[in-house]
Amino acid sequence: MALFGAPIAHEDHAQRAAHAALDMQHALAGYRAELERTRGVDFRMRMGLNTGLVVVGAVGDNLRMDYTAVGDTTNTAARMQQLAEPGQIVVASATERLIAPYFELEPLGTFTVKNRTQPVAAYAVRQPKSHVTRLAARASQGLSPLVGRDEALAMLNQAFTAARAGRGQVVFVVGDAGIGKSRLVYEFRQRLGDAVTWLQGESVSFGQSSPFLPVIEVLKRIFGIEDRDPESGIAGKIDAGLEVVGDDAAALAPYLRYLLSVDPGDAGVARLDPMQRRGKIVDAVLRLAAARSRRRPLVVLFEDLHWIEVASEDFLKRLIESLPGMAVLLLLTHRPVYQPPFGDRTYFWRLPLQPVAQEDAIRIVRATLGAEDLPPDLATLIARKAEGNPFFLEEIGRTLVEQGAVRLEDGRLFAAASAATITVPDTVQDVLSARIDRLGEGQKRTVQTASVIGRQFALELLQRVSDVQDQLERSLAELTRIEMIYENVEGSEREYLFRHALTQDVAYGSLLQAERRRLHARIGAAIEDAYPGRLEERTEELVFHFTRGEVWDKVVQYAREAAGRAAGLFIDARAVELYELALDALARLPDSPEHARTGIDLRLAMRAPLWRAGRLEPLFERFKEAEALATRLGETSSLDTIYSFLVQYHWAKGEPQRALEYGQRCLEMAEARNDLGLRVTGKFYMCWACEGLGRYREGVEHARDVIGLLEGPREQERFGLSGLPYSGVCAVASWCLAELGDFGGARELLRQGERVAVAADHVYSRTTLAICHGYLLLHQGRPADAVAILGPATKTCREKNFAGWLMLGLSPLAYASALLGQTVEAIPLAQEAITAQEKTGAFVNRAYMHMTLARVYLEAGDLERAEASARTGLGFADQHAERGWRGWNHWVLGEVAARRDPRDPAQAEDQYHQATRVATELGMRPLAAHCHVGLGTLYGRLTRQRKAQEHLTIATTMFRGMDMLFWLEKARATITAMGGHL
Numbered sequence: 001m002a003l004f005g006a007p008i009a010h011e012d013h014a015q016r017a018a019h020a021a022l023d024m025q026h027a028l029a030g031y032r033a034e035l036e037r038t039r040g041v042d043f044r045m046r047m048g049l050n051t052g053l054v055v056v057g058a059v060g061d062n063l064r065m066d067y068t069a070v071g072d073t074t075n076t077a078a079r080m081q082q083l084a085e086p087g088q089i090v091v092a093s094a095t096e097r098l099i100a101p102y103f104e105l106e107p108l109g110t111f112t113v114k115n116r117t118q119p120v121a122a123y124a125v126r127q128p129k130s131h132v133t134r135l136a137a138r139a140s141q142g143l144s145p146l147v148g149r150d151e152a153l154a155m156l157n158q159a160f161t162a163a164r165a166g167r168g169q170v171v172f173v174v175g176d177a178g179i180g181k182s183r184l185v186y187e188f189r190q191r192l193g194d195a196v197t198w199l200q201g202e203s204v205s206f207g208q209s210s211p212f213l214p215v216i217e218v219l220k221r222i223f224g225i226e227d228r229d230p231e232s233g234i235a236g237k238i239d240a241g242l243e244v245v246g247d248d249a250a251a252l253a254p255y256l257r258y259l260l261s262v263d264p265g266d267a268g269v270a271r272l273d274p275m276q277r278r279g280k281i282v283d284a285v286l287r288l289a290a291a292r293s294r295r296r297p298l299v300v301l302f303e304d305l306h307w308i309e310v311a312s313e314d315f316l317k318r319l320i321e322s323l324p325g326m327a328v329l330l331l332l333t334h335r336p337v338y339q340p341p342f343g344d345r346t347y348f349w350r351l352p353l354q355p356v357a358q359e360d361a362i363r364i365v366r367a368t369l370g371a372e373d374l375p376p377d378l379a380t381l382i383a384r385k386a387e388g389n390p391f392f393l394e395e396i397g398r399t400l401v402e403q404g405a406v407r408l409e410d411g412r413l414f415a416a417a418s419a420a421t422i423t424v425p426d427t428v429q430d431v432l433s434a435r436i437d438r439l440g441e442g443q444k445r446t447v448q449t450a451s452v453i454g455r456q457f458a459l460e461l462l463q464r465v466s467d468v469q470d471q472l473e474r475s476l477a478e479l480t481r482i483e484m485i486y487e488n489v490e491g492s493e494r495e496y497l498f499r500h501a502l503t504q505d506v507a508y509g510s511l512l513q514a515e516r517r518r519l520h521a522r523i524g525a526a527i528e529d530a531y532p533g534r535l536e537e538r539t540e541e542l543v544f545h546f547t548r549g550e551v552w553d554k555v556v557q558y559a560r561e562a563a564g565r566a567a568g569l570f571i572d573a574r575a576v577e578l579y580e581l582a583l584d585a586l587a588r589l590p591d592s593p594e595h596a597r598t599g600i601d602l603r604l605a606m607r608a609p610l611w612r613a614g615r616l617e618p619l620f621e622r623f624k625e626a627e628a629l630a631t632r633l634g635e636t637s638s639l640d641t642i643y644s645f646l647v648q649y650h651w652a653k654g655e656p657q658r659a660l661e662y663g664q665r666c667l668e669m670a671e672a673r674n675d676l677g678l679r680v681t682g683k684f685y686m687c688w689a690c691e692g693l694g695r696y697r698e699g700v701e702h703a704r705d706v707i708g709l710l711e712g713p714r715e716q717e718r719f720g721l722s723g724l725p726y727s728g729v730c731a732v733a734s735w736c737l738a739e740l741g742d743f744g745g746a747r748e749l750l751r752q753g754e755r756v757a758v759a760a761d762h763v764y765s766r767t768t769l770a771i772c773h774g775y776l777l778l779h780q781g782r783p784a785d786a787v788a789i790l791g792p793a794t795k796t797c798r799e800k801n802f803a804g805w806l807m808l809g810l811s812p813l814a815y816a817s818a819l820l821g822q823t824v825e826a827i828p829l830a831q832e833a834i835t836a837q838e839k840t841g842a843f844v845n846r847a848y849m850h851m852t853l854a855r856v857y858l859e860a861g862d863l864e865r866a867e868a869s870a871r872t873g874l875g876f877a878d879q880h881a882e883r884g885w886r887g888w889n890h891w892v893l894g895e896v897a898a899r900r901d902p903r904d905p906a907q908a909e910d911q912y913h914q915a916t917r918v919a920t921e922l923g924m925r926p927l928a929a930h931c932h933v934g935l936g937t938l939y940g941r942l943t944r945q946r947k948a949q950e951h952l953t954i955a956t957t958m959f960r961g962m963d964m965l966f967w968l969e970k971a972r973a974t975i976t977a978m979g980g981h982l
Helices: 013-038 072-083 091-101 135-140 150-164 180-195 213-223 232-260 267-271 274-295 311-323 358-370 376-386 390-402 428-437 441-453 461-465 469-481 501-509 513-530 535-548 550-570 572-587 591-603 607-612 616-635 636-652 655-675 676-693 698-709 727-740 744-762 761-780 784-800 803-819 822-838 846-862 865-879 883-899 905-923 925-941 945-961 965-977
Strands: 045-049 055-060 064-070 087-092 103-111 120-129 169-174 197-202 298-303 328-334 349-351 408-409 414-415 455-460 486-489 495-498
Touching: 013 045, 013 087, 013 091, 013 120, 013 469, 045 055, 045 486, 055 486, 064 072, 064 925, 072 087, 072 103, 087 091, 087 925, 091 103, 091 180, 120 636, 150 180, 150 328, 150 349, 150 698, 180 298, 197 213, 213 298, 213 311, 232 274, 232 822, 267 513, 274 298, 274 311, 274 744, 298 311, 311 328, 358 376, 358 865, 358 965, 376 390, 408 550, 428 441, 428 865, 441 461, 441 469, 441 495, 441 501, 441 513, 455 461, 461 469, 461 495, 461 513, 469 486, 469 513, 486 727, 513 846, 535 865, 550 572, 550 591, 550 607, 572 591, 591 616, 591 636, 607 616, 607 784, 607 803, 616 636, 636 655, 676 698, 676 727, 698 727, 698 784, 727 744, 727 761, 727 925, 761 803, 784 803, 803 822, 803 846, 822 846, 846 865, 846 883, 865 883, 883 905, 883 925, 905 925, 925 945, 925 965, 945 965
Parallel strands: 045 087, 169 328, 169 349, 197 298, 298 328
Antiparallel strands: 055 064, 087 120, 103 120, 408 414, 455 495, 486 495
């Protein structure tokens, strides 16, 4: 006798028994053939199955104890076995009701059974039915009704009507987990039918540094690419799919091949700057979408934007901008925690999904349970527990039936006990945990193993790591039947998806830590074995599994690869996170010279992402650690990189003299080893340090040295810096020349830098140049032109997290806005620049930022705050030896004293004179001219006309000579207001 469902109850015990019987017959077939051949015996086994209540336990005496079952159910099973022909499996009607949907059965009629008053129907089991487990098939068998979503569907239809007419639309479907976003979109797709081409992709929680993940999924659907396709096959499918774009196919193919991780057929694609390549890829995908939309309307669905990575988000920005004029409806689903960065447009629709009303909730439960009505107290209990979440409603309804808490009679649902005594789990996690605990051992183990792989899992991968190989197919079939998972058979590989993320979470949490660790390690190794030529796509997945599996050498390997990829795409926060993960894993490995060198490389690689994010202190700590390791190992080249960074660091910390000292050390080492990279990086930040010290001409000379070193084929090299050094020194030198009043020379340098940055299509460098250009325009007196450049540049800084340049861009943008009369908007901008720098721990140019805020307050007429800001700026200038900004803060204090009521002429004159001395010493002609205007105005009000005339004449002459016409007109207006003339 074999028992199924005892001692632990299983809801699928009947199916298990039938499968076991068939498998036994299959296994005995070989033994039967052997006996017939060797002994002439025709050996066949009869089996009988029945389902019902039994008494189970240890039965026997002191000499023998068996765990067995007794009772009427056992007697009926024995009677079925007697009825069976040799080699036949016969089941009673109680079992037939449970297994009929899954097995082919043959009715044998009714038979009398001992101690039974009614005859029992019997059926022969032939074979299992083939399961149809796709979502569409499941839906055809009956989904719970879509309720409370009429308005949402109407809105989707309106948006589609506009899109179909060639006016592209975007619909954001927003809601909590389980609220029905995917269900709504599924229903909408069914209603559209074959009228459109439907494409979709989804983001995953661990894909943050897997660029274009959902876009790649969309492309694979377009081209019909499978994971098992050889590279040549993928390339062929891409070429075939691109026929729709016509003559442009050959130009687009290399970029789409690169994105899909096959040989692009053009070596130049791999050599492109990452940002330029990313732009080309986006252009190619957009042109493909546009071409397809001209043939047939497209509906493009991107699910789970709350997990989207930067590259795909940037793609969506471009797609959204391109939608007008395209027959495309773009559907975007996400949870409320995600804030879409796409602004607002006339063709946007926002569709927030709310919990369903209690009446609709009852309809869902009735449909789930197949009942026409619910007892009021039970309906209230379910509605309160589920809180209008459709997924929770379905799960709680199923749980009540499975627990036997309710019964269905003639279409009406009755509570087996009062509502007050029915125990319903307080959270859906409890619901799912209870369901998982009631699974058979094979299904439970399968669900747990699959949960470690992820929300979506391939059958092949599960087969490689499963501990229940013999039960795997049956377990998957059963899990699909009870709708815990779905099967996705759109591709050639069989894949499954957890019905809800919460199911995966609960199953994962039911495993002990040691078992999770073992499975993660096995899964990581299985991915390596299963996809040896496609690991680049799966680095994030490998990092995830090997980290949790504590396979530390693999974590170092794949986290480093994923971090480099993220940094190359300016996903800096994720890059740093992955580098830190690699370092943590490395620390768990035995100490060795090889591991120490890897530690050095990892720390040095963090320079660009940490610098762009303005995280100076973590960067300094990592480089000091690298310095200690490099010194111990005698790694000269690494020490060179570290010392060049220290130039950069001390400059940013407002220690320009120390920066120059380290810079000189770099130049000496570069000279000794003829190291161009070290010479360039040293001079680059020496240029910035000179700017901070007010040694503007010396800074320009350093810049010209770098330009001379790189002129020609090496102009686009970065030497480990965030931007192109060639363009960078052009930017900083233009700033220096602007302070000297050489605006023509500054513009010429900016043109040189822009030429190289545009050729390289380097976003960071172009942004740097734009901000310096904006500063130059503002300094010369062209505030409107400055705002036109600085506005987009600071927007780019925010989007790309260029923290340092955002600070430097916000200050001139604030003052330019103030000069245009927008002081209310300007003050927060100037304050934001200071606050942002305070968070980074940097001090360079802090005196400038406070001086700018003071000038904004001056334009707003707030003299008290203007004086406070200028005095703060003066303190920073003195502390960090920033002589140029010291002069400008003295000038602001002079303006404050001159504008007071009553005025303080002595204080004003003293501050102007101090500013003039700085301007004269450093050659700062614009500052000197402003000082002459201030002194002339002050003396005119004191009726010292001769001195007033003298200073104003000098000021206007200087302004005219530097083409500072805005300030020239202001000086003339001052003269006119005083009743004077030139």
